[in-house]
Amino acid sequence: MHIDYYFATISPFTYLAGTRLEEIAARHGATVTYKPLSIMDLFARTGGTPPKDRHESRQAYRLQELRRSAAKAGVPINLKPAHWPTNPAPSSYAIIAAAKDGSGDMGALVSGLTRACWSEERDIAQDDVIADALEAAGFPRSLVNAGLLEGAEIYARNLEDAVAAGAFGAPFYIVGGERFWGQDRLDDLDAHLATLA
Numbered sequence: 001m002h003i004d005y006y007f008a009t010i011s012p013f014t015y016l017a018g019t020r021l022e023e024i025a026a027r028h029g030a031t032v033t034y035k036p037l038s039i040m041d042l043f044a045r046t047g048g049t050p051p052k053d054r055h056e057s058r059q060a061y062r063l064q065e066l067r068r069s070a071a072k073a074g075v076p077i078n079l080k081p082a083h084w085p086t087n088p089a090p091s092s093y094a095i096i097a098a099a100k101d102g103s104g105d106m107g108a109l110v111s112g113l114t115r116a117c118w119s120e121e122r123d124i125a126q127d128d129v130i131a132d133a134l135e136a137a138g139f140p141r142s143l144v145n146a147g148l149l150e151g152a153e154i155y156a157r158n159l160e161d162a163v164a165a166g167a168f169g170a171p172f173y174i175v176g177g178e179r180f181w182g183q184d185r186l187d188d189l190d191a192h193l194a195t196l197a
Contacts, residue, residue: 083122
């Protein structure tokens with residue numbers, strides 16, 4: 001069993017997923033490929049609208065949904081973080097380098113970076129913030145500047161892969177032909193994996 005995990009480091013819903021994906025994957029013996037991408041580019045390619053361009057009713061509902069989801073997950077959230085939106089590419093390149101390195105905990109890394117943005121008021125485009133997240137997840141701090149060209153190529157390819165696979169938001173989980181959009185669909189993903197055992 002394999003899960004392609006499309007996500008954005010600046011996505012609050014990726015933050016709210018925490019490490020539940022990793023817990024589910026471990027329970028079912030499933031592997032995960034981490035595919036960070038530019039959510040704004042994904043929106044542009046698949047008919048989505050960036051939050052700032054949505055009708056005020058949709059913007060207000062999004063904030064309510066984030067507040068309620070954070071309360072349900074038992075995690076703190078700043079609905080209007082100081083460093084959002086920020087450039088997601090540097091943190092995404094570091095995730096790609098970390099996946100290749102393989103020495104730490106990928107779930108902890110993604111969780112740490114998204115938490116830095118949505119709870120800790122830190123700018124995840126900054127090298128020191130990324131390096132702190134890498135170190136906390138068991139990776140070398142030096143990965144913050146490792147393989148940048150390869151990271152950029154894979155980051156761009158992840159967007160193409162997402163569009164081709166039918167992903168249109170983040171987080172997005174794909175197992176074979178089954179697609180699951182949003183952290184609130186992790187229970188459905190869990191149930192689906194159980195049918196494959």
